[in-house]
Amino acid sequence: MLKVIRSVLAAFFGVQSEANRQQDFQSTSPWKFIVVGVFMTLVFVFLVGFVAWLAAN
């Protein structure tokens, strides 16, 4: 699970090492990446919202 989160974070940043990419593609189903990706996007949106809220107060 931690590996999936790491891969999603790497995708957010835009840089992934070749070794990790090979490992990710060993997995047969893309679903865990999609689900974690959507979840992490929501977390990111809330994080930005929280920072904006902090700045506004």
Add this chain to the structure above:
Amino acid sequence: MGRILYAYLYAASICLIVLSTTAQASSINTSSGFNMPPGVTEISREVYSLHMTILWICVAIAVVVFGVMFYSLIVYRKSKGAKPAHFHENTTVEIIWTAVPLVILVLMAVPATATLKKMYDTSDAELDVLVTGYQWRWRYEYLEEDVSFFSNLATPREQIYEAEEKGDFYLVEVDEPMVVPTGVKVRLLLTANDVIHSWWVPDLAVKKDAIPGFINETWFKVDEPGIYRGQCAELCGRDHAFMPIEVKAVSPDEYQLWLASRREAAEAEVAGADREWSLDELMERGAGTYNTYCAACHQPQGQGLPPMFPALAGVGMSVDPDGLRAHKEIVLYGKTGTAMPAFGSTLSAAELAAVITYERNAWGNDTGDLIQPSAIRAMLESQ
């Protein structure tokens, strides 16, 4: 190899010195046209310094990036026997060249956001002016002062058509400037009557869209008296380039005098409908009104631009003795589905009577019809 690096650094520093002196020269002489003006408000000066800061960051990045590029191109060229390296990826380098721009962008966003917040803060304004864009003029309504007027292009047609030498303020001069007191926070409420316009005065660092059905807010506070000019910045039809903005900042005392003179002029205009006008008076007034409000489409000699803008000279209702009623109605109420606006809510009774009289008697349209302002007022009041 060292020599090439020195030569590059030498050339780069000379470029920087030339650039920075030009930048300084242009901040003294704002009309150099190569840079944006520092302007005359606190906000405009902040915007200018943000612009310069970001420019110099870009210059520094360009010097580094192109420096590395040209250095590699020259020193490691094939004729010198350089062999290309064959590797595919380098995660560390990729992380660095992603993270560095990210940090630079965030560093630029912090001061930019602080200035943007100030630009949007229209609270505590002491003066509210409703600015409405029309095809092709601006209307200013001083909401608490009961003062309202149109601001039209004042550049003579002869200059536009090259028959005369162009003046110093060619296409950026108006008949009635927007007058504001110095040291007062002025809030602008922007909207439009027909299509989208944009109110843009570089010296005030204000550029805001005026959109039909919406009200946009912005503000400025000028400290020094002066005249600051701008233009419509949203393509709005055939005379888009002919609806300039002129803001005249004066001392608060002078501003009060101006308000009084505007009110007096408005009263005189209304009172004008009480008396009888002669044909000559109406023709003279009508020629001026026609050139300001009608000539853009119907053309100075009434020949129009068919089929979009019909001719008025020699054809149609303006020469038809029975067309007077229809002529009055189209001028007052406009014609839906065409570009003809309703001038009944825009012009005074005297102006309307004069312009209709003019159109029925100029360019050989000798109908002899003489329309009195009082008749137009009666028509407007019966609505």
